[in-house]
Amino acid sequence: xxxxxxxxxxxxxxxxxxxxxxxxxxxxxxxxxxxxxxxxxxxxxxxxxxxxxxxxxxxxxxxxxxxxxxxxxxxxxxxxxxxxxxxxxxxxxxxxxxxxxxxxxxxxxxxxxxxxxxxxx
Numbered sequence: 001x002x003x004x005x006x007x008x009x010x011x012x013x014x015x016x017x018x019x020x021x022x023x024x025x026x027x028x029x030x031x032x033x034x035x036x037x038x039x040x041x042x043x044x045x046x047x048x049x050x051x052x053x054x055x056x057x058x059x060x061x062x063x064x065x066x067x068x069x070x071x072x073x074x075x076x077x078x079x080x081x082x083x084x085x086x087x088x089x090x091x092x093x094x095x096x097x098x099x100x101x102x103x104x105x106x107x108x109x110x111x112x113x114x115x116x117x118x119x120x121x
Contacts, residue, residue, distance in 0.1 A: 002077075005072075005073040006071070007071040020070070024092060031087040031088040032084060059105045066106060072109045076111060
């Protein structure tokens, strides 16, 4: 059961959150062994002054991050293989680029894994 915090600009939340939710959940189902109904997402909205990030860090010459930058922080209970993680990253970025036109440079994903005893329902 992953739990995902999605950091998003206040300006984009209203028009993007529903599609981001769909794209994230589908990528988790398709590439992260998550059952379809296992959906726990929290959107954290920030004003421009509340988000500080390097627009060019690891972006190369193709361009950098803009105010559309999204940060996905996923906490998952069971570890996934490097192959599963890579497929998930690629699928999520491709879906968001196709559905909302979000540049891959504007997407960052951080995944942390925990032990079963770290969860309580």
